[in-house]
Amino acid sequence: xxxxxxxxxxxxxxxxxxxxxxxxxxxxxxxxxxxxxxxxxxxxxxxxxxxxxxxxxxxxxxxxxxxxxxxxxxxxxxxxxxxxxxxxxxxxxxxxxxxxxxxxxxxxxxxxxxxxxxxxxxxxxxxxxxxxxxxxxxxxxxxxxxxxxxxxxxxxxxxxxxxxxxxxxxxxxxxxxxxxxxxxxxxxxxxxxxxxxxxx
Ligand code: ATP
Ligand code: MG
Numbered sequence: 595x596x597x598x599x600x601x602x603x604x605x606x607x608x609x610x611x612x613x614x615x616x617x618x619x620x621x622x623x624x625x626x627x628x629x630x631x632x633x634x635x636x637x638x639x640x641x642x643x644x645x646x647x648x649x650x651x652x653x654x655x656x657x658x659x660x661x662x663x664x665x666x667x668x669x670x671x672x673x674x675x676x677x678x679x680x681x682x683x684x685x686x687x688x689x690x691x692x693x694x695x696x697x698x699x700x701x702x703x704x705x706x707x708x709x710x711x712x713x714x715x716x717x718x719x720x721x722x723x724x725x726x727x728x729x730x731x732x733x734x735x736x737x738x739x740x741x742x743x744x745x746x747x748x749x750x751x752x753x754x755x756x757x758x759x760x761x762x763x764x765x766x767x768x769x770x771x772x773x774x775x776x777x778x779x780x781x782x783x784x785x786x787x788x789x790x791x792x793x794x
Contacts, residue, residue: 595688595745597638598708603677604660605640606633606652618683635754641678641713642742643726643735644749655724656717674717682709688745697741698731711738750777 599615602608607630614623614634623631632651639645640658652658659676685707694706712727726733728741739749747753752774763771776782 595682595684595686595709597680598683599681600634600637600641601677601679601681602634602637605637605676605678606630606658606660607664608633608637609660609662632757635756637678638680639754640715641680641711642747643713643738644742644747644754655715656722658715659717675714677712677714679710679712682711683707684709689741693741693744694729697737698728698733699737700731703729703731752778 596618597616599613601611601613603611623634625631636650636652636658639650650658656674659674689706689709691703691706694703694709695701706729708729710727710729712730714725714727716723716725726735726738728738742748752759763774773782776785
């Protein structure tokens with residue numbers, strides 16, 4: 595399974611609907627400083643619900659909505675809604691149909707060779723709302739997270755290596771580094787379960 599494309603609509607610097615295709619093996623995004631390269635990574639973390647505390651570079655969720663006055667902190671008063679869709683190529687059957695149906699809570703998920711995860715954040719005058727969709731079915735964040743975990747993608751995992759992560763790994767204690775290896779090897783899950791069992 596791999597990311598086939600990302601569609602950004604009104605997300606951060608992407609004020610126009612933009613579809614960005616990815617290759618299966620290796621894709622490099624280049625461009626001048628401030629042109630929006632890291633915003634693409636932010637959009638993937640946002641849509642897949644993978645943001646960790648230091649993940650997405652925004653103070654509030656609503657800062658992710660495109661704002662033409664972003665640089666001078668003014669508010670355009672324009673449409674206040676951002677949508678990101680991550681299109682996964684699942685033609686290798688990483689996730690099977692029943693897993694997708696289970697997560698979507700519906701049989702009506704279409705062709706699961708393609709898994710589309712969409713998130714929308716909407717700002718109203720006094721509040722904001724966040725919605726997730728799986729192949730156009732409305733779902734909760736936990737449904738998305740559970741599904742992705744079955745394909746080995748988790749918020750704690752290192753599917754996304756952020757700027758500074760490598761330096762951090764070099765500088766950490768051997769014990770902390772071992773914890774990361776346990777996480778990747780899938781041993782950490784059992785350690786956590788063991789802790790829970792001892793606690794009871
Ligand atoms: P670098 O090479 O320096 O890492 P980059 O290509 O990764 O640059 P990004 O950090 O992705 O650049 O993009 C930064 C740009 O996104 C800034 O110009 C910033 O003003 C703009 N930006 C961030 N949030 C918003 C927003 N909500 N609305 C409009 N523009 C935004
Ligand atoms: Mg950057």
